[in-house]
Amino acid sequence: MTQSCTLSTLPAGRCGTIVQIDAGIELTARMRALxxxxxxxxxxxxxxxxxxxxxxxxxxxxxIIRRSEAAAIQLQPCPHEAGCP
Numbered sequence: 001m002t003q004s005c006t007l008s009t010l011p012a013g014r015c016g017t018i019v020q021i022d023a024g025i026e027l028t029a030r031m032r033a034l035x036x037x038x039x040x041x042x043x044x045x046x047x048x049x050x051x052x053x054x055x056x057x058x059x060x061x062x063x064i065i066r067r068s069e070a071a072a073i074q075l076q077p078c079p080h081e082a083g084c085p
Contacts, residue, residue, distance in 0.1 A: 005077055007042065008054065008070035015043035016075030023072040034063055036073060 010016055018040050021028045035058045036042065045062060046055040053064045 003077075004074055006071050007044070007056065007065075007073040007075055008067050010044045010075060010077060012044050012047050014077060015041055016077040017041050019074045019076050021073050023069070027069060027072065031069070031073065034065075035059065035061055036063075041078070042075070 004019055005016070007016075007018075018036060018038050020038055021031050021036070023031070031037075040058055043057045044054060045057050048054070051067055053066055054070050056063050056065065056070075
């Protein structure tokens, strides 16, 4: 079984399933409104340099989120051999 990580540490091109969001009520509600829910598979599309935002894909939607917010999202990374959608 693969160890869990945060969305902020997942490399570009990799995907994972959201396990939980470790944030305050407001940020958790905002993430849920954007479609970032436990059980949802997300893929990191692009990581900006110098601690900039991260572009992620959740279903058919691309989102740009702050790295500090991505650090609150716990993931179970998909195995390398599983591939990413």
